[in-house]
Amino acid sequence: MSPTPERGRAVDFFQLAKVLFALIATLALLVGVAWGARRLGMLRPGREGERRLKISESMMLDPRRRLVIVRCDNREHVLLLGPGGDRVVAHMDAKAEAAT
Secondary structure, three states, rough: OOHHHHHHHHHHHHHHHHHHHHHHHHHHHHHHHHHHHOOOOOOOOHHHHHHHHEEEEEEEEEEOOOEEEEEEEEEEEEEEEEOOOEEEEEEEEEEOOOOO
16 A cells, blocks of 8 residues: 555655754754853853953942943943943052952
8 A cells, every 4th residue: 555645745744844843943942052151151252361351340220220340451440331321430440359
């Protein structure tokens, strides 16, 4: 008994649908992992070693504004970040970091 032509096409269609679903699910999983790694800071472009720029501390003032202390070349800059623009609040010499 050979399968009827309609049944053969139906099997081919379902087989193709399974393959496409598996491909889309795999790509979605890869994109999700890459997004999560980037969101958690696991993917950091650039060279290894000492960096000149570092965020020392950050504090949310309200849902729209954030106060950030940025350290650059032994100077600290206090920045106010918000939707209306970013402002430099203060500059100061950086304190020596404690050795760990």
